[in-house]
Amino acid sequence: MKTVAEGWPIVKGDYMVGDPRSRIAVITLASQINPSPEVALWGSSKTENLGVEKIIVNVISNCNIRYILVCGMESRGHLAGHSLIAIHENGIDETGRIIGSEGAIPFIENVSKAAVKRFQQQIVILDRIGLTDPEKITEIVRRYKDRGEVYPDQPLVAISQKKRQPTFTDSLSGDIIISEEFIMDAAAGVVCPTKDF
Template structure:
């Protein structure tokens, strides 16, 4: 299978590198980073994180994910860190990132086996909010580890401007529960 496995806003560096970099809402193209396998943005706490998981797992050389840059309005960085720390909870057939403060922190488009493997095999480096290319490069260069046993290939459905609508009912429930508390 061709790598990266799914589309997105990223650039591919050295596919043999053990590091992936997510710059959240920051423009990675101006940072001049090097020595990474893949570097790109992640704006959303659901489809965006799922695409990161798919692409990271599809390259068995990657064992470290540096999460840095300006946080998005959807708190994708905070959600990634919550995922790493707390995992997901399953309720009403949905997988919600436990502890996420995002509006729609649901990872329903990829299998639970992929999420579990990501949590087990990938080290997350927290540089959320850090936009200093030198500091980010230092973390990239310090990431070491052995190649993972094998690539974990999963498919990712195509995402478009209407994909979020599957969560419309959950959004309404969340809004109503917040109104009732006031």
């Protein structure tokens, strides 16, 4: 059985590819920590939306990956680690919002509910947010890199959904102001950048 999708990793990002047969990937959040070649993927994630999407897409397209070590320091406001853990535990609602995430804009627009479900089934999250000690991280990697079986299904290549179009044309018609840069139409569940005046 094929365990890694052709062209893996599927989406580009701020990461290094190690051993695609490894059972563990490491997400260092906003910290830069020297990578280990013993992991499948090693990289940072600073956002609670696109960063989480990239992790999901790249992980479910490699059935060897069964664990994700989430370590390093959180990105302020975005809470990418918290959002990754929340999507794993709770999934997304009908609008694409990560249930239970406290990130600034925790909306998933390019990954289907089916892909999120697969991520939840395939992966065990090792929550070590705040851990930056390279030796302790290496110990965890070595403990999990060969642990467990390959996920017993084909690699899933998540097809990007078409981005939702805003239901309003004037940025001032949004009903929730998120920041100076973003507003939201709560009824549509759409977050859009504000226009420059």
